[in-house]
Amino acid sequence: MFSTNSSSTKLFVKNVVIFSDKTKSNRKADQNMLKVFRSIIMGAPGSGKGTISSRIIRDFSLPYLSVGDLLRDHMARGTEVGREAEQYIKNGKLVPDVVVNKLVINELTESYKEKPFLMDGYPRTVAQARELWSREALRPNSAINLVVPDDEIIERIKHRWIHRASGRTYHLLYNPPKTAGVDDVTGEPLVQREDDKEHVVMQRLLEYKKQSEVIIDFFREKGILENFVGRKSNEIYPKVELYLSQRIDRTVQ
Numbered sequence: 001m002f003s004t005n006s007s008s009t010k011l012f013v014k015n016v017v018i019f020s021d022k023t024k025s026n027r028k029a030d031q032n033m034l035k036v037f038r039s040i041i042m043g044a045p046g047s048g049k050g051t052i053s054s055r056i057i058r059d060f061s062l063p064y065l066s067v068g069d070l071l072r073d074h075m076a077r078g079t080e081v082g083r084e085a086e087q088y089i090k091n092g093k094l095v096p097d098v099v100v101n102k103l104v105i106n107e108l109t110e111s112y113k114e115k116p117f118l119m120d121g122y123p124r125t126v127a128q129a130r131e132l133w134s135r136e137a138l139r140p141n142s143a144i145n146l147v148v149p150d151d152e153i154i155e156r157i158k159h160r161w162i163h164r165a166s167g168r169t170y171h172l173l174y175n176p177p178k179t180a181g182v183d184d185v186t187g188e189p190l191v192q193r194e195d196d197k198e199h200v201v202m203q204r205l206l207e208y209k210k211q212s213e214v215i216i217d218f219f220r221e222k223g224i225l226e227n228f229v230g231r232k233s234n235e236i237y238p239k240v241e242l243y244l245s246q247r248i249d250r251t252v253q
Helices: 006-032 049-060 067-077 080-090 097-111 128-136 150-157 198-221 233-245
Strands: 038-043 064-065 117-120 142-145 160-162 170-171 225-229
Touching: 038 049, 038 198, 049 142, 049 233, 064 067, 067 080, 067 097, 067 117, 067 198, 080 097, 097 128, 128 198, 142 198, 142 233, 150 160, 150 198, 198 225, 225 233
Parallel strands: 038 117, 038 142, 064 117, 142 225
Antiparallel strands: 160 170
């Protein structure tokens, strides 16, 4: 004879329900995981993309591709696409989409096809975004967008001074030189880049917003945009880290 003890039956049913809920939760977490995590990172000048990217690389071991660095490397090596881009830059013109697309798509195809990556500096136009999206094997499944208030960005950049010869950078509030106005190592005078002056920063932010709005809308429509809002990188990064930890399968990456 089987026991029909009601308390035992209730306990058994309760345990089954709990097990079922956990299973559903685990399955949901597994579904969010991406075996090949491909992300772009966006944000205005001074939004902290470099800082956030370096922490992502450190914590998640994602291969990092800076399109600006890639372009400079091709120009230095004198490759066909590098020479082509250099002609536009020397003449004070923007490198056209067709050249930038060729540079990036070739690099992704050769080095990142069906592999994870974190990419900075591309796409910068909606035409570039469409070209990237059209390549299924290279298509990003995440677009990390850093949203930092303009006043915070201006404050970060306008106090930045450099030693031109070495590239050493100082910040008058957060990392000032030992002696005001001069480099710690050489004693030579520091200078402020034209791009770091307040009125120029404000103009750059306006241009960025105009340029990036359509790209942000594009990735929002594709369902991969994630906005991370905050004033400081230390405030933003924990949100980014939580988001990535729910999507990157570290056993695969």
